[in-house]
Amino acid sequence: MEILRMAFPAALALAADPIASLIDTAFIGRIGAVELAAVGVSIAIFNQAARITIYPLVSITTSFVAQEQTLADTTIHTPKSDHPENDGGNKEQIITPQDLEKGSDKITSTSKQPPCGDDVTSEVKKGKRHIPSASTAMVFGLVLGLLQTLFLVFGAKILLLVMGVKPNSPMMKPALKYLTLRSMGAPAVLLSLAMQGIFRGFKDTKTPLYATVVGDVTNIILDPIFIFVLRLGVSGAAIAHVLSQYLITLILLCQLVKQVKLLPFHIKDLQFGRFLKNGVMLMGRVIAVTFCVTLSASMAARLGPTPMAAFQICLQVWLTSSLLADGLAVAGQAILACAFAEKDYEKVTAVAVRVLQMSFVMGMGLAVVVGVGLHFGSGIFSKDAAVLRLISIGVVFVAGTQPINSLAFVCDGVNFGSSDFAYTAYSMVIV
Template sequence: MAEDSALQLTERKWKMPLLIFFRDARLIFKMDELGSEILRIAVPAAMALAADPIASLIDTAFVGHLGPVEIAAVGVSIAIFNQASKVTIFPLAIFLIFCAKPLLSIMGVKSGSPMLTPARKYLTLRSLGSPAVLLSLAMQGVFRGFKDTKTPLYATVIGDVANIILDPIFIFVCRLGVSGAAIAHVLSQYLISLILLWRLMKKIDLLPPSLKDLQFGRFLKNGFLLLARVIAATICVTLAASRAARLGSTTMAAFQVCLQVWLTSSLLADGLAVAGQAIIACAFAEKDYQKATTAGTRVLQMSFVLGLGLAVVVGLGLHFGDGIFSKDPNVLYIISIGIPFVAATQPINSIAFVFDGVNFGASDFAYSAYSMVSVLALFQTTNEAESSGSYSKHCNHFFLSKTGGFVGIWIALTIFMGLRTFAGVWRMGTGTGPWSFLRGRMLP
């Protein structure tokens, strides 16, 4: 009788799916079979995913010694490139080359701005590497499908080492300035693509696809949903960069440094997202819902701990190491203002990114896309409310960036990431969609 009562108590306890996030939290550091599998996939994946942001961070450090105008120009160009690269491939290069000036104008770099010339040079040259960037991302996805995260890591490390070597040569020795930084980055991206293609050809036979075997309907549906989600996610960061550019080259330079550190450190959590996605996808395919739940909660708990660690490392690192990126006292002062936001948001960012992997592993592409678009729409709605004097204007991205300047931009980004995290908690925590089995289910 006592055992039956205990079982009933446990069953009632886990009928609240929200509590699932705290399940077996004491096992977070346990190196059992699941923990080992997560780390085996996550560590190489994290290093590979962070490689490109690290390369951009290195570019930022080298360019920062040319002056605040140059680093601000590179920041605006990277924001445009990152947004456009989510949509197209070969047409992207042509589009960015011929539309660089109007795009920079939209971002707040007007014809009389000292940022225009270096930004235009960097964006035009960087666009030549867009085919390599997207092809390498696609091939990395193929390797992850095989649960092979080491090959992409080796390729990106080789490419980034080449970038590090070429940066000072092109920027300072050849005196190409920001153009040299762009050329070095483009060459490194093509090197990464060639290495991945070589390894992929040794692993599988690359044959022309048969039209009758391609599932166009499923591909287009999921592809469109993922595209909508990615565009919505990157629009917010692009808008933030645009607002920073309108505040002047000094503010934009500081924002570029903070943003690159923010993204690079946060993307380390994407390794856990990749691990969660791979393990959960296999578990769902085998209808092993307990393993799917255990893997999901474990990677989320690990992401929170990772975020806390990153908060300390990033906060101290940026506080004592900001001189690596610039010697301008005004830029350094504004960077110091952004450090608390860059550091404090690390746990939120880590959880948000890992929730993406959890959703993808559960094939919950529709919710992932709709929730992201809804979060973006919230900013747009509050922008309209702001013009009519609504109280909600205080949460609006544009309102904050105009009145609070640099601080306002980071408050807005914090709200954005907080909403992304909330969307993930809501889906799994309420036991809806693919997680409906959590409702009323006893999970021993």
């Protein structure tokens, strides 16, 4: 039940953005196959750039915040020494995340520790929490978001050429418009996901769900207004998406500042070295993963607008359904990070086994739902007969890989929960 209480809101939040992208795809598909193909190429480029920065930042933040929160609770509950001559009688036992990484014995069975999964202690609730990794994640999110915007705005045309969109292709103009406008939302995307990682570390998956749903509903409402009423076409779809991302960021920030002391912070408190060490490894992992998807999109784009349009629809459905399993991964990661910090290895084993069992069942269910749904419902994305014929071929692959996807996502969560970022990086690059 602890897993499900976290996993269900997390899964909904993770699936909300791809669902919004699916609705974007449906609206843009009404404009034409060329525009749909152009947006598909642009989204592939944006996702490649975004995931390289987002995935390491969110994964590291969740684990580090969960550890720091648990260690802070443990410090509050650790009794003072029975031998005041050893510590002056008034010093608290301070336990740091670095102690955990080094295998410190400061956390012992004699310490009074709150059980993993408990709510924040009353002592912490009285004031804002000081979580250095939260401030660090926010700084990284803002800087990386700004750099990503500059990279995509000034490199948009070159990136599209690399993806196989020729200068005289009908896809070039709409793709360039969409990518340039969509890149303006990169700072909001990075900041909002960094804050989602912080809330997940607190085992709060409901706040990110609320913010994401409000933002995506706004996107869905603005899409037809900008695309059809104001006749902005693909530019309208991009503007609607960017505005929704900034709304999500604003909602999360308002909630976060109520709980965490983000400013002012001391530079020495920011864990740049710790974030960079693990972030670089995960960045290599994400580049390996997204390179495969981006390469596939590039190959489809070279075949022409019709195959690219079908590929875009299949990819969005695949991503949306696959990310549902990531809700289990998020829950497993946060609970495992907490259990490792407390050295409760029985709970570590129990949680790891349970989330893997759940993921397999979910994967089998998704295979059936996605297969049937895409076979009979592909018409909502396009009316082009040639596009629909290609989608019917892709259904087998989109649905058939769901059980494998579910297990893979959850295995990631287990490794991240144990802060074993090195193994996840090396293994994925090899694969």
